[in-house]
Amino acid sequence: MREPRELHFDTRDGSALFYRHWPALDGPGEQALLLLHRGHEHSGRLQHVVDELDLPGFAVFAWDARGHGRSPGRRGHCPGIATATGDLDTFVRHLRDRHGIAPENLVVIAQSVGAVIAATWAHDYAPPVRALVLAAPAFKVKLYVPLARPALRLRYALAGNFEVQSYVKAKFLTHDPARIASYDADPLITRAIAVNMLLGLYEAGERVVEDAAAITLPVLVLVSGADFVVHRAPQRRFFERLGSKVKAYHELPGFYHDTFGELRRSEAIGLVRAFVRKCFDAPFERPDLRTADRHGHTFDEYRRLQAPLPEGSWKIPYYAAVRAGLALGARLAESIRIGHETGFDSGSTLDAVYRNRPAGFGPPGRLIDRLHLDSAGWAGIRIRKQHVEALLADAVRALRRAGRPVRIVDIAAGHGRYVLDGLATLPEPLEAADSVLLRDYSPINVAAGRQLIAARGLAATVRFEQGDAFDRDALAALAPAPTVAIVSGLYELYPDNAPLAASLSGLAAALEAGGFLIYTGQPWHPQLELIARALASHRDGAPWVMRRRTQGELDQLVAAAGFDKCTQLIDDAGIFTVSLAVRRAS
Template sequence: MRDVIALHFSTHDGVELFYRHWPARNAMPGSTRQAIVLLHRGHEHSGRIAHLVEELDLPGFDFFAWDARGHGQSPGERGHSPSFATNVRDLQTFVDHIGASHLIDPDNIAVVAQSVGAVIAATWAHDYAPKIRAMVLASPAFDIKLYVPFARQGLTLMRRIKGNFFVNSYVKSRFLTHDRLRQVTYDSDPLIARAISVDVLLGLYEAAERVVADAQAIQVPTQVLISGSDFVVHRAPQERFFERLGCAHKEKHVLPGFFHDTLGERDREQALVRIRRFVTQAFERPLQLPSLLDADRVGATCAEAEVLAAPLPPRSLRGLYWRLTRAGLKLGSRFSTGVKLGFDTGFDSGSTLDYVYRNQPTGQGGLGRAIDQNYLQSIGWKGIRQRKVNIEELLRLAMQRLHEQQRPVRIVDIAAGHGRYILDALKGVEPRPESILLRDYSDLNVSQGSALIEQLDLDDIARFIKADAFDKADLAAIEPKPTLAVVSGLYELFASNQLVGDSLAGLAEAVEPGGYLVYTGQPWHPQLELIARALTSHRAGQAWVMRRRTQAEMDQLVEAAGFRKITQRIDEWGIFSVSIAQRLP
């Protein structure tokens, strides 16, 4: 038996999660270390998958397995997490910890995950675009069989009425596995959490729907194992996920007669032999992810944007629906300040974003305020406000790193809007930056941003100028040389990767080696058609058609310009990401 070490790692919110580490048995001195991260099923813990360390028979690999928060020996109310997205971020933090504490880089890691753990892994691969070597998903719980009609809708309604509550698992051990010993240990294990928070359950459903619908964004080599007689989760979403996967190397295996506990089944060697081969082959060849630099001209998001840009037949029901929607918004603009501002300046303008950041409903009377409140609480604007929080966090992180390196903090934002998120991030920061240069194409934004600088008494270090964020030569000539560049909410508005690449290349010339870039992305949005069919952009009232960039595509553009991504944040809906990268020498 392999030695196992019990350890802990600290999450972003300070929770100390328990994990097990099995060091490699016969790694050669000086050789590159390779690892497999195991993720357990819902309700369970790392002890329930410890048998895989021996059974996979990969002695040259380190193995790691955590107890997710609220499970096993990790702290927290049993079956509870602040959100499903928190679990996904915990996985990113866990992999970061393995790199920092065990010196194993992501490209030398494979993930083997089951059930709920498999959905966590798939969502992580979609939202964070990690450059891991391979991923194995066993019976991913993309759609749990609740058996009661309209159960999910009922849980959603009860959540609104009661707040968070817990749902007990109905699954008996005999429906999980044919392995009699596994049944007995499942029934007697005091660390198994029978309940699950409804917040986590509903978040699981929402994330799974998004990831299955947009699986083309996942570039990690992936193997999917489907249990042929699964009483716990539906098979169809697993099949759709596999068919839509964007990775060049993918495999699907249906295991006849297997129950849901795929990797704990009586005949699990049928699964393990496939995993062993897939993982071994993944490590035998260099990690080669497909280039996405031309995804603006070919691929899923290009086709999606073209469909949204095409006019609908005027007599079609969908055409009628969107005409009525636009008419309703126009009517609402007579009462709602926010909707009116969107039509006047563009729903993607700096003025609109500044209004959304302030989040104070205003309008004509009670009706106007009610319309404005509903407008400001749309999922897209909630994501925008969380993006602002994430930008401010990573700005402070970059400034802290520069201070630790005893380097000056010189900030440039090339499309600052009104600059509120930059200036808000400076509250309480000492020492203050040496200089702040805010740039924008709009005279109105420059005027409003300059007034905000004066209002916040920052005019001794900050200035606002009119400039083009896509002028490569102008960006490269920025003086003084910035050590921290920011691009927020800009590249999402332009489909062309040539434009974005030129802008990033100019920034790469401007930013000092070792300096930082904070950039945003939009890998997903649930309201793309509403935006394209009913809202207008800042560009002379044109339709606001957005081409999504997957996180992998956005990261490749940044890397091609000469930056190395360090870390990332994303909202709980997976809409807006914020990343930080460092300028390479």
């Protein structure tokens, strides 16, 4: 039996999560496996997997997810799916920095709930790991009780978070008597799961299955053929929709849910061993996504949204009714009125979303405005604002530690509210040598931004000028040279990659090595068609049709311009990402 070291790593919020490290028995141990346990369990129950895989040249790591095993937190609880995927991303970066494991030399092997977290992370973060192995991924849990999910959602909305106890007995997880006995006797088994995580796993599973084409890593999917815990149909759909060139699917007849703990688990373990070796037999490569604006699944989706609906479609009267409702709403609710007048993607609309103060004609108008401001997209925009502020603070701290000035530029700031709010939350105030330059193409936004700067008494430090965020030469000539550049909510509005490449190239020329870029993305949106069919853009009132960029596509454009991604944040709905990258030395 390989003996593990017992260690901890720090998450973004300061939690010290427990993990085990089994050093390689042969060679330098530059290749590694990362094991993610099932729901309710912990890394100690994966010792047999480490031994039975029989890959002595690989280091192996396994964590206890927060709220599980020997990691801290209320048992079975987690702030949300975004926290879980963020923890995983932080752990992979920790393995690189602490143990020298490059992501491209790492295979992630995950079961059940762990497999959903791994698949969601692969979708949302586009990590450059070697491969994924997903065993019995819990994309859709069998709840058995009719209408259980709507009932849980209603109670959560009315009463807040609460715990759901697992109904699954060990005898329905495996046929192995020893595994059944150890499960029943294990004091670290966590039978509770917080309802926010249960519902979040359902939602994450649905969007990842629907948009699995965004995942291009090599993937092995193992399906337990007699699984009492999760549905198998979504697992098959996920596999069929994967964008991976290298992928494999195996259904294991008679297996219960604990795929790697079953009596005949040598079959599953053998498939994993062969897949891992196959992935390392070939050189590491990733598909080039920089031309995804001309072909691929998001391009095809964009073309469908541009096209008129087929004659006779039920969607024609539906979206006509939505547009009529919005026209009426514009007479009553302030934020809808602003959207109608300036475009729902305009800086003025976003400023109203950031202010988040419902206004309108009497109580009905304020109620309509409140419902509009609380829609999934606008709620995500406000979380994106918080994430921009958090990564701006990270960049400022890093520059202060290096003894460098803080010179911030935002190349498409809208009214600039989110940047000014971010400055107010910085860990240290700006100094006399520091500066902030806000730019925007719209004279309306520039005028509104200057008023906001004056109202806050920041004219000595912050200035606002008109400028084109896609003018490569103008950006390259920015003076004084910025040390932090922000691009928030801009690139998502433009389908073609050539303007983005020009913009990023200009920022790379302006920033010195070691300077920071904060950029946002929108890899997913649940209301994409509604937006395209019902909302107008700021560009001549044309329909607001967006082409989604996968995080992999966006990150590759950023990397090609000369930046290395450091970290990323995302909301629980998986709509908006905010990333921090550092300018490479030429």
